[in-house]
Amino acid sequence: GAVVSQHPSWVICKSGTSVKIECRSLDFQxxxxxxxxxxxxxxxxxxxxxxxxxxxxxxxxVEKDKFLINHASLTLSTLTxxxxxxxxxxxxICSASRIRGLSNGYTFGSGxxxxxx
Amino acid sequence: xxxxxxDPGPLSVPEGAIVSLNCTYSNSAxxxxxxxxxxxxxxxxxxxxxxxxxxxxDGRFTAQVDKSSKYISLFIRDSxxxxxxxxxxxxxAGGETSGSRLTFGEGTQLTVNP
Numbered sequence: 001g002a003v004v005s006q007h008p009s010w011v012i013c014k015s016g017t018s019v020k021i022e023c024r025s026l027d028f029q030x031x032x033x034x035x036x037x038x039x040x041x042x043x044x045x046x047x048x049x050x051x052x053x054x055x056x057x058x059x060x061x062v063e064k065d066k067f068l069i070n071h072a073s074l075t076l077s078t079l080t081x082x083x084x085x086x087x088x089x090x091x092x093i094c095s096a097s098r099i100r101g102l103s104n105g106y107t108f109g110s111g112x113x114x115x116x117x
Numbered sequence: 118x119x120x121x122x123x124d125p126g127p128l129s130v131p132e133g134a135i136v137s138l139n140c141t142y143s144n145s146a147x148x149x150x151x152x153x154x155x156x157x158x159x160x161x162x163x164x165x166x167x168x169x170x171x172x173x174x175d176g177r178f179t180a181q182v183d184k185s186s187k188y189i190s191l192f193i194r195d196s197x198x199x200x201x202x203x204x205x206x207x208x209x210a211g212g213e214t215s216g217s218r219l220t221f222g223e224g225t226q227l228t229v230n231p
Contacts, residue, residue, distance in 0.1 A: 004160075006160070034218075034219075041125065041224075041226070042223060042224075043123075043205060043221040043222060043223045043224050044161070044205070044219075044221045046218060046219070049218065091158070093160050093161075095160075106163070106219065107163075108153075108160035108161050108162065109160050110159050110160045111158065111159060111160045113158065
């Protein structure tokens with residue numbers, strides 16, 4: 001089956017530093033990757049959608065300059081949280097789709113718990 | 118108003134019970150309906166997928182969609198302690214033009230007690 005690997009699974013960083021999270025599709029080529037944010041006991045909130053080779057589409061209210069997304073290849077997307085602050089502490093999850101437009105074709109990564117101190 | 122409403126629970130049931138989880142939605146464009154299971158500190162995994170109205174059964178799980186009422190359900194028969202997790206409903210209008218963005222419910226936290 002489709003596998004999405006997300007690293008790191010958890011990270012603690014100091015306020016003001018940047019953190020990079022990787023999302024890799026291991027056995028398929030992902031035409032589209034999504035990045036979500038999830039606060040404790042809350043649902044997944046879509047942050048941005050990225051298609052390989054093009055700029056990411058950010059959801060309203062998500063700062064493009066703070067959450068940098070790169071989808072340079074069909075198997076790798078990265079989310080960089082720049083100048084992280086304690087309020088950025090959250091659970092970040094990526095998902096990848098093999099076929100654009102196929103609603104049931106998403107595979108989720110295992111998530112990254114970011115703690116900014 | 119949220120596009121998708123889901124009772125967050127928590128819901129606690131004895132082992133073997135039938136569990137009913139529900140979501141309502143307001144966007145009539147939604148055509149694809151999914152249920153995901155999420156264990157603590159893990160990514161969601163797809164449990165059930167349904168297109169348009171109707172029922173779908175897979176083992177102990179049954180998904181129902183009533184588009185006329187904008188209401189979807191997930192039933193778990195003979196619930197097991199291993200079913201303890203957060204269950205998220207998700208919906209999409211589908212189609213390449215919309216990008217198939219998934220809109221999630223808040224999730225219902227379920228505990229099945231042995």
